[in-house]
Each structure stands twice: as C-alpha cells, then as structure tokens.
Amino acid sequence: MNKSAVIGIVVVVVVLVGGGALLAKHNSDNNKTATSSSTDTSTKSSTDTSSQDSNNLNPTATNSVTIQNFAFSPANITVKKGTTVTWTNSDSATHTVTETDGQTGPSSGDLATGKTYTFTYNTAGTFKYHCSIHASMVGTVTVTE
Numbered sequence: 001m002n003k004s005a006v007i008g009i010v011v012v013v014v015v016l017v018g019g020g021a022l023l024a025k026h027n028s029d030n031n032k033t034a035t036s037s038s039t040d041t042s043t044k045s046s047t048d049t050s051s052q053d054s055n056n057l058n059p060t061a062t063n064s065v066t067i068q069n070f071a072f073s074p075a076n077i078t079v080k081k082g083t084t085v086t087w088t089n090s091d092s093a094t095h096t097v098t099e100t101d102g103q104t105g106p107s108s109g110d111l112a113t114g115k116t117y118t119f120t121y122n123t124a125g126t127f128k129y130h131c132s133i134h135a136s137m138v139g140t141v142t143v144t145e
C-alpha cells in the first residue's frame with residue numbers, strides 16, 4: 001500500500017514537473033513572439049515619428065497655439081472659416097500675437113505669462129502673424145472654406 005502510494009506521488013510529481021517544463025517552453029516561445037511583435041511596434045512608431053516630422057512642415061489642423069520658448073507651437077496651423085483660434089502664452093516672457101501682412105488679423109497687445117488671446121478667422125486665406133516684441137517669432141494660420 002505504502003509503496004504504491006509513493007509510486008503514485010512520484011508519477012504525479014513527474015507529470016507536474018514535465019507539464020511545468022512544457023509550460024515554461026511555451027511561455028518562452030510566447031516571449032519570443034512578444035519580442036518580435038514589439039520590434040514591429042518600434043518600427044511602426046519610428047515610421048510615425050518620420051511622418052510627424054513631415055507634418056511639421058505642413059499646417060497642423062488645430063485651433064490652439066501655445067507660445068513657449070520664444071516660438072509659436074505649432075507655428076503653422078489650418079482651420080475652417082469661422083474658427084476661433086486661441087493662443088496661450090506659456091512662456092516666461094511677454095509676447096504678442098500681431099497680424100503681419102496688413103490683412104484683418106490678431107492684435108493681442110502684450111500677453112503676459114499665462115494669458116490667452118482669441119481671434120476668429122471669418123475669411124478664407126493665409127494669414128501671417130508675429131510677435132511684435134521678438135521679430136523671429138512668426139506663425140501662419142491657413143483658413144479654409
């Protein structure tokens with residue numbers, strides 16, 4: 001009786017250890033699969049990054065511009081006619097949002113840190129603006145029908 005019980009336990013242990021080894025193998029296979037798929041993800045994200053870079057050359061579809069590090073971000077945006085654009089000064093310095101080319105456009109006056117300014121574009125076209133304090137700060141709003 002005792003011997004057969006011991007044999008039974010040994011059999012159970014062998015089966016468990018064997019099964020555990022199989023599971024471990026299976027898991028390592030899964031890990032390999034996960035590793036290769038994460039490689040795919042990083043390849044995809046690097047592709048996304050390059051497409052974001054090319055997007056920076058084109059207007060970004062947004063009505064919200066942040067002023068930071070002495071620059072408008074994004075500097076070039078596109079909105080539909082009738083859109084109100086909001087500029088937020090998140091910089092430590094005072095800036096302005098001032099139309100550049102004599103068309104109807106923003107004229108914020110001095111915008112201290114944390115202040116916002118809004119302007120509604122009711123005409124389609126391309127509208128340049130700048131900061132009247134820092135000549136290097138320029139931006140463009142493209143208004144579509």
Ligand SMILES: [Cu+2]
Nearest residue numbers: 095131133134
């Ligand atoms: Cu400025």
